[in-house]
Amino acid sequence: MADTNKWTDTRMESFIGNLLRGGVLLSASIVLVGAAVYLARRGHLSAEYHTFHGEPADLRSVKGILHDAFALQGRGIIQLGLLLLIATPVARVAFSIFGFAVEKDRTYVVVTIIVLVVLLYSLIGYNSE
Amino acid sequence: MTIIEFSLLIAGGSLAAGFLGALTGLGGGVVLVPLLTILLHVDIRYAIGASLVSVIATSSGAAAAYVKEGFSNIRIGMFLEIATTLGALAGATLATRISTSTISVVFGLVLIGSAVLSRKPHPKEQREAPPDGLATKLRLNGSFPDEGGMRQYNVQHVPAGWSLMFGAGVLSGLLGIGSGAMKVLAMDQAMKIPFKVSTTTSNFMIGVTAAASAGIYLSRGYIDPGLSMPVVLGVLAGSLLGTRVLVKAQAKWLRLVFSIVIVLLGIEMLYKGFSGRM
Numbered sequence: 001m002a003d004t005n006k007w008t009d010t011r012m013e014s015f016i017g018n019l020l021r022g023g024v025l026l027s028a029s030i031v032l033v034g035a036a037v038y039l040a041r042r043g044h045l046s047a048e049y050h051t052f053h054g055e056p057a058d059l060r061s062v063k064g065i066l067h068d069a070f071a072l073q074g075r076g077i078i079q080l081g082l083l084l085l086i087a088t089p090v091a092r093v094a095f096s097i098f099g100f101a102v103e104k105d106r107t108y109v110v111v112t113i114i115v116l117v118v119l120l121y122s123l124i125g126y127n128s129e
Numbered sequence: 130m131t132i133i134e135f136s137l138l139i140a141g142g143s144l145a146a147g148f149l150g151a152l153t154g155l156g157g158g159v160v161l162v163p164l165l166t167i168l169l170h171v172d173i174r175y176a177i178g179a180s181l182v183s184v185i186a187t188s189s190g191a192a193a194a195y196v197k198e199g200f201s202n203i204r205i206g207m208f209l210e211i212a213t214t215l216g217a218l219a220g221a222t223l224a225t226r227i228s229t230s231t232i233s234v235v236f237g238l239v240l241i242g243s244a245v246l247s248r249k250p251h252p253k254e255q256r257e258a259p260p261d262g263l264a265t266k267l268r269l270n271g272s273f274p275d276e277g278g279m280r281q282y283n284v285q286h287v288p289a290g291w292s293l294m295f296g297a298g299v300l301s302g303l304l305g306i307g308s309g310a311m312k313v314l315a316m317d318q319a320m321k322i323p324f325k326v327s328t329t330t331s332n333f334m335i336g337v338t339a340a341a342s343a344g345i346y347l348s349r350g351y352i353d354p355g356l357s358m359p360v361v362l363g364v365l366a367g368s369l370l371g372t373r374v375l376v377k378a379q380a381k382w383l384r385l386v387f388s389i390v391i392v393l394l395g396i397e398m399l400y401k402g403f404s405g406r407m
Binding site for chain 1: 172215221267339348349354356357
């Protein structure tokens with residue numbers, strides 16, 4: 001019993017490891033593409049981060065980011081890459097629910113669902129107003 | 130300074146921070162915010178947003194390598210992530226409500242604290258501790274490859290460890306750091322989890338913890354693509370490079386130098402916070 005558990009744990013962990021690495025590679029590539037567009041178009045302007053203005057509304061929400069990225073705006077593409085990066089650990093947690101369910105570990109299915117709910121609340125449910 | 134010059138400068142600095150962070154095991158995120166705010170006069174809210182995203186990148190990027198070694202314990206990680214994500218939500222919410230000077234002071238204290246922690250030798254591991262009721266119920270006890278075969282360990286003091294993890298989550302959400310040092314403290318010192326298991330499981334947890342506050346930072350407009358881009362790419366490249374070298378280099382003196390730099394940055398953050406220049 002313990003051995004089969006260990007085996008699935010190891011398989012689950014190696015899948016998760018690859019998932020995380022793939023997510024990071026993909027998002028870093030998108031950020032790079034966005035960086036090229038952004039620097040080519042706006043690289044000569046002067047940088048200003050001394051005072052805080054907050055990002056415009058379109059770079060704060062999933063919908064707005066997707067819109068800007070598909071309009072091929074450099075900042076929108078970069079933000080899409082960053083969003084994907086933030087989503088990578090969330091995908092890991094979501095997959096773990098499946099992994100624990102396969103192992104019939106009910107306690108950890110519940111534990112993992114709690115973690116996922118907290119993450120989704122922050123990403124989607126949290127109201128910025 | 131033009132955006133191109135600024136981006137190159139930040140990418141270079143982030144590369145160095147990521148490299149030294151991975152090499153010394155102290156984490157690169159902790160020096161990013163002070164570097165951006167003190168040297169480049171970036172507003173601390175933008176700096177924290179960028180740092181937070183880079184923390185997710187390094188944690189996720191390194192996880193694949195750690196997983197293969199078989200040290201990390203996914204049940205311990207997942208169970209404690211309830212504490213760290215709730216803490217991170219609280220920390221990120223707090224960050225939007227308190228003044229930037231207060232954040233700067235807390236940051237300074239955490240920098241100095243983490244440098245001191247890293248100098249402290251970790252105590253001799255208590256072997257063959259009796260199994261704890263709650264830890265057994267939660268199936269937290271495990272084993273890992275050690276010299277001479279697999280070694281079993283029994284997890285202790287679950288509530289104390291859980292509370293410390295909540296604190297680590299708050300700091301991560303408030304300051305945009307991984308707070309790996311405090312996570313290791315909770316597992317290694319409070320819960321008596323072997324050091325190797327603690328550090329690798331902590332790395333695994335850092336990304337999930339940071340993701341919990343990143344959503345709030347994003348919707349509050351703290352994550353700027355122009356600033357985060359060179360930070361994320363630089364730190365990621367630097368830390369990947371650092372973990373490659375890690376095996377070969379005996380980084381004792383480097384650790385000492387990096388700790389001194391961290392303390393100095395901490396003092397500067399305290400000064401800026403108290404003098405209201407943040």
